Amino acid sequence: MISFDRTDQSVFGRWWWTVDRWQLGALAVLMFVGTVLITAASPPVAERIGIQDTFYFVERHLMMLVPTVLLMGAVSMLSPRGVRRVALAVFLIALALVYATLVVGVEIKGARRWIHVPGLSIQPSEFVKPAFAVVAAWLFSLSRTNPGFPGAIVSTVLFGVTLAGLILQPDLGMTFVVAAVWFAQFFLAGLNIVLVMGSAGSASPGWSAPISRCRTSTAASTASSTPRRATTTRSTARWRPSPTAGCSAPGRARGR
Numbered sequence: 267m268i269s270f271d272r273t274d275q276s277v278f279g280r281w282w283w284t285v286d287r288w289q290l291g292a293l294a295v296l297m298f299v300g301t302v303l304i305t306a307a308s309p310p311v312a313e314r315i316g317i318q319d320t321f322y323f324v325e326r327h328l329m330m331l332v333p334t335v336l337l338m339g340a341v342s343m344l345s346p347r348g349v350r351r352v353a354l355a356v357f358l359i360a361l362a363l364v365y366a367t368l369v370v371g372v373e374i375k376g377a378r379r380w381i382h383v384p385g386l387s388i389q390p391s392e393f394v395k396p397a398f399a400v401v402a403a404w405l406f407s408l409s410r411t412n413p414g415f416p417g418a419i420v421s422t423v424l425f426g427v428t429l430a431g432l433i434l435q436p437d438l439g440m441t442f443v444v445a446a447v448w449f450a451q452f453f454l455a456g457l458n459i460v461l462v463m464g465s466a467g468s469a470s471p472g473w474s475a476p477i478s479r480c481r482t483s484t485a486a487s488t489a490s491s492t493p494r495r496a497t498t499t500r501s502t503a504r505w506r507p508s509p510t511a512g513c514s515a516p517g518r519a520r521g522r
Contacts, residue, residue: 277343278343281342281343285342290342293338297331297335300327301324301327301328301331304323304324304327305321305324308321308322308323308324308327309321309324311323349400350400350401350404353396353397353400353401353404354397354401354404356393356396356397357393357394357397357398357400357401357424359393360390360391360393360394360397361390361394361427361428361431363381363388363390363393364390364391364394364428364431364432364435365431365434366381366390367379367380367381367390367435368431368434368435371435372387377435377436377437378435379391379435379437391432391435391437391440392440394428394432394440394444395440395443395444395447398424398425398428398444398447398448399447399448399451401421401424402421402424402425402447402448402451403451405417405418405420405421405424406418406421406451406452406454406455407455409455410455410456418452418455421448421452425444425445425448428444429441429444429445432444
């Protein structure tokens with residue numbers, strides 16, 4: 267088993283005592299399971315679509331998996347400052363490519379999300395997603411450590427620019443993921459939960475009036491359901507629109 271002394275100050279020694287080994291093991295298991303599944307499921311697909319090489323998809327999967335493992339290991343050895351710098355560079359380049367897909371991207375089923383290069387297709391939004399999470403967290407932390415730095419404002423501007431590019435593609439799934447991550451980070455950075463609930467409630471203003479009418483009419487019908495004889499006969503009663511129109515059946519039944 268690989269082991270390093272805690273006093274080892276080499277690159278691999280610091281990496282071994284700072285990396286999340288449980289997460290690293292979980293990623294290794296995930297890669298192994300994915301390889302087994304694609305090995306079992308892809309040969310029939312290759313035969314059905316007429317590819318001569320039965321293990322064509324397996325070979326492509328392994329061809330992408332090897333550099334991915336090397337890249338993941340290299341990134342995990344970076345310092346926090348190095349991670350922030352790499353994330354900022356990747357975010358700016360990937361964001362430019364997101365907008366480039368609107369011009370030079372390949373349209374598939376009405377969406378322009380991919381850029382074809384020789385040998386493979388690149389979806390820039392997949393690089394924007396992790397890089398933007400790191401950059402946004404960095405900006406939020408700077409706004410807390412440096413009170414004069416407008417980290418929340420800069421993060422909000424970058425969030426709007428990113429969402430605009432994803433919506434224009436359109437890529438609603440990626441838009442939802444990026445928005446969910448950003449709002450979660452903003453909440454952890456100090457966003458008041460009351461503001462979140464208020465914005466959610468203001469998105470549906472038409473619900474408040476019917477609900478309040480139903481509650482009022484239900485309370486009135488409950489108060490008027492005492493066992494006394496009605497003084498108004500059917501012949502003298504005039505039809506009026508029911509205040510409980512659109513309410514639930516139990517509320518109307520009690521109002522009779």
